[in-house]
Amino acid sequence: MSGGDNGDVIVEFVQVGNAVKVSAIDAKTGREVSIVGSPRASREELTRVAVNKLKYVMSRD
Template sequence: MGESEVLFEFTQVGQQMRVSAIDAGTLTEVIVIAPASATRYQMQSLAMAKLKRKLAEGDAQGRAAPPQRLF
Protein backbone atom coordinates (compact mmCIF):
# COMPACT_ATOMS: atom_id res chain seq x y z
CA MET A 1 0.00 0.00 0.00
CA GLY A 2 1.34 3.41 -0.92
CA GLU A 3 1.07 6.62 1.02
CA SER A 4 -2.64 6.95 0.34
CA GLU A 5 -4.90 8.40 3.02
CA VAL A 6 -7.06 5.94 4.95
CA LEU A 7 -10.45 6.98 6.27
CA PHE A 8 -12.10 5.24 9.23
CA GLU A 9 -15.77 5.15 10.17
CA PHE A 10 -17.00 3.81 13.52
CA THR A 11 -20.63 2.75 14.03
CA GLN A 12 -21.80 1.18 17.28
CA VAL A 13 -24.26 -1.67 16.84
CA GLY A 14 -25.36 -2.96 20.22
CA GLN A 15 -22.32 -4.23 22.11
CA GLN A 16 -20.19 -4.25 18.94
CA MET A 17 -18.44 -1.63 16.84
CA ARG A 18 -18.55 -1.76 13.05
CA VAL A 19 -15.34 -0.25 11.68
CA SER A 20 -14.92 0.66 8.01
CA ALA A 21 -11.49 1.45 6.59
CA ILE A 22 -11.35 3.06 3.15
CA ASP A 23 -8.22 3.64 1.07
CA ALA A 24 -8.80 7.07 -0.47
CA GLY A 25 -6.57 6.36 -3.46
CA THR A 26 -8.32 3.22 -4.70
CA LEU A 27 -11.65 3.56 -2.84
CA THR A 28 -11.12 0.03 -1.51
CA GLU A 29 -13.16 -0.60 1.63
CA VAL A 30 -13.03 -3.28 4.31
CA ILE A 31 -15.27 -3.75 7.32
CA VAL A 32 -14.47 -5.39 10.64
CA ILE A 33 -16.65 -5.99 13.68
CA ALA A 34 -15.01 -5.55 17.08
CA PRO A 35 -16.23 -5.55 20.67
CA ALA A 36 -17.28 -2.08 21.78
CA SER A 37 -14.96 -2.57 24.77
CA ALA A 38 -11.87 -2.65 22.49
CA THR A 39 -9.82 0.53 22.26
CA ARG A 40 -10.02 2.76 19.20
CA TYR A 41 -6.36 1.91 18.46
CA GLN A 42 -7.11 -1.83 18.50
CA MET A 43 -10.07 -1.39 16.17
CA GLN A 44 -8.10 0.79 13.73
CA SER A 45 -5.16 -1.63 13.77
CA LEU A 46 -7.42 -4.56 12.94
CA ALA A 47 -9.16 -2.69 10.12
CA MET A 48 -5.85 -1.39 8.74
CA ALA A 49 -4.33 -4.89 8.71
CA LYS A 50 -7.34 -6.21 6.79
CA LEU A 51 -7.17 -3.30 4.32
CA LYS A 52 -3.44 -3.86 3.71
CA ARG A 53 -4.07 -7.56 3.13
CA LYS A 54 -6.86 -6.82 0.63
CA LEU A 55 -4.72 -4.30 -1.27
CA ALA A 56 -1.79 -6.73 -1.32
CA GLU A 57 -4.02 -9.42 -2.83
CA GLY A 58 -4.84 -7.05 -5.69
CA ASP A 59 -1.12 -6.30 -6.21
CA ALA A 60 -0.25 -10.01 -6.11
CA GLN A 61 -2.68 -10.63 -8.95
CA GLY A 62 -0.94 -7.97 -11.01
CA ARG A 63 -3.62 -5.36 -10.61
CA ALA A 64 -4.70 -2.83 -8.07
CA ALA A 65 -8.28 -2.74 -6.91
CA PRO A 66 -10.15 -0.59 -9.43
CA PRO A 67 -11.66 2.67 -8.24
CA GLN A 68 -15.37 2.40 -7.66
CA ARG A 69 -17.92 4.85 -8.97
CA LEU A 70 -19.40 7.14 -6.34
CA PHE A 71 -22.63 7.83 -8.18
Protein backbone atom coordinates in the same frame (compact mmCIF):
# COMPACT_ATOMS: atom_id res chain seq x y z
CA MET B 1 -4.69 8.60 8.95
CA SER B 2 -1.79 7.30 6.96
CA GLY B 3 -1.88 3.72 5.76
CA GLY B 4 1.82 3.45 4.97
CA ASP B 5 2.38 2.42 1.35
CA ASN B 6 -1.33 2.58 0.59
CA GLY B 7 -1.71 6.32 1.22
CA ASP B 8 -4.48 7.86 3.28
CA VAL B 9 -7.03 5.66 5.00
CA ILE B 10 -10.42 6.82 6.27
CA VAL B 11 -11.62 4.96 9.37
CA GLU B 12 -15.26 5.01 10.47
CA PHE B 13 -16.76 3.64 13.70
CA VAL B 14 -20.47 2.72 14.02
CA GLN B 15 -22.05 1.30 17.17
CA VAL B 16 -24.33 -1.62 16.21
CA GLY B 17 -26.01 -3.10 19.26
CA ASN B 18 -23.34 -4.75 21.41
CA ALA B 19 -20.62 -4.40 18.78
CA VAL B 20 -18.70 -1.76 16.85
CA LYS B 21 -18.45 -1.90 13.07
CA VAL B 22 -15.17 -0.41 11.87
CA SER B 23 -14.74 0.44 8.19
CA ALA B 24 -11.37 1.27 6.66
CA ILE B 25 -11.44 2.97 3.26
CA ASP B 26 -8.45 3.62 1.01
CA ALA B 27 -8.86 7.25 -0.07
CA LYS B 28 -7.09 6.74 -3.41
CA THR B 29 -8.91 3.64 -4.67
CA GLY B 30 -12.13 3.68 -2.66
CA ARG B 31 -11.55 0.07 -1.55
CA GLU B 32 -13.40 -0.59 1.69
CA VAL B 33 -13.16 -3.35 4.29
CA SER B 34 -15.05 -3.79 7.55
CA ILE B 35 -14.54 -5.58 10.82
CA VAL B 36 -16.82 -6.05 13.81
CA GLY B 37 -15.27 -5.70 17.25
CA SER B 38 -16.02 -5.31 20.89
CA PRO B 39 -16.93 -1.84 22.11
CA ARG B 40 -14.58 -2.54 25.04
CA ALA B 41 -11.57 -2.69 22.70
CA SER B 42 -9.63 0.54 22.25
CA ARG B 43 -10.12 2.60 19.12
CA GLU B 44 -6.41 2.23 18.40
CA GLU B 45 -6.66 -1.57 18.43
CA LEU B 46 -9.79 -1.62 16.27
CA THR B 47 -8.19 0.82 13.84
CA ARG B 48 -5.03 -1.29 13.63
CA VAL B 49 -7.00 -4.45 12.85
CA ALA B 50 -9.13 -2.73 10.19
CA VAL B 51 -6.14 -1.07 8.49
CA ASN B 52 -4.19 -4.34 8.52
CA LYS B 53 -7.16 -6.08 6.87
CA LEU B 54 -7.28 -3.32 4.23
CA LYS B 55 -3.56 -3.72 3.55
CA TYR B 56 -4.02 -7.49 3.21
CA VAL B 57 -6.94 -7.13 0.77
CA MET B 58 -5.07 -4.51 -1.27
CA SER B 59 -1.94 -6.71 -1.46
CA ARG B 60 -3.94 -9.57 -3.01
CA ASP B 61 -4.76 -7.48 -6.10
